[in-house]
Amino acid sequence: MKATVLIRPKQGILDPQGEAVGEALRTLGFGVSGARVGRLVDVDLDTEDPAEAHAALDRMSHELLANPLIESFTIELEDGA
């Protein structure tokens, strides 16, 4: 089963990369009031069980993929669950 974890800086956490991107977009002439930069991880899981996959991804995110102190994460299973 394929899944994606979306990882974003938490609200209130400084995001200098996002600020630079927002500034660069405005310099290019785009009407943008802000930008935040995060990352995503596409994972190919051995299990096909959505509940099991979600639980594993939650643990992966806490243990390795994200830093829960400063980042929030969202899990998306490919079937849309």
Place this chain on the structure above:
Amino acid sequence: MKATVLIRPKQGILDPQGEAVGEALRTLGFGVSGARVGRLVDVDLDTEDPAEAHAALDRMSHELLANPLIESFTIELEDGA
């Protein structure tokens, strides 16, 4: 209008960061056959028109956010369009 651009390494493009993440997840005992790492940019646009927003995000992605030679991108408007 808020929107997110999801940026991923194209198929066939080497992704050493993804390989390292996959390896680390297996070492931690997770049943994972592969992982790919990309990034995401949340953008706060001045326009509220979905078509205009989509066109602007497409140009932003080509000009600044992604490298179309080696990366693919997906645009998601917050209303789900």
